[in-house]
Amino acid sequence: MLLDIGEVAQRSGLAASALRFYERKGLISATGRNGIRRTYEPETLSRLALIACARSAGFTLTEIGRLLHAKPSDDALRERMAEKASELDDRIAQLTRMRDSLRHAASCTHDPLIACPEFKQVVRGTG
Incomplete structure (x- = not known):
């Protein structure tokens, strides 16, 4: 079941504007829209938790982007x-x-x- 941007914002504790910012930076991606609202896979919540953890560890958003797309x-x-x-x-x-x-x-x-x-x-x- 897809989550709309409001649900993701509420569950993650992030503002919808932060989610849109992360999307522009390529850290998360919407799967589509429900009317005018972006929708996300539930896995996005895990990805946001990883982003929050990495930020608290001192990684920059650029470094987090590299981490999320890293190859062995x-x-x-x-x-x-x-x-x-x-x-x-x-x-x-x-x-x-x-x-x-x-x-x-x-x-x-x-x-x-x-x-x-x-x-x-x-x-x-x-x-």
Whole structure:
């Protein structure tokens, strides 16, 4: 069953204008029209989820377009994906330290909290 642009917008959390923009960029494609409204295959929702994930990982729309049309022989793209994976590892480590620091601070009795040696150690990544 095809989804009209309003349904895709509602389910994906994106504005219809964003969907039309992604279509112009070649990231998604409408299958036709229902009256004046564009229609999409349900798989478009999965593609939009992938686009959102890639954007949050720091990929540009151009890079996402390349990713969506990649072939196994695209060595340059594979290299870029490996670089992004390393960058994400760094971000995950940073966010994990922040999470651990906040968990500690939530029950710490040091005054002020940021003076706590354990808090400082976790934030620096040495704890």
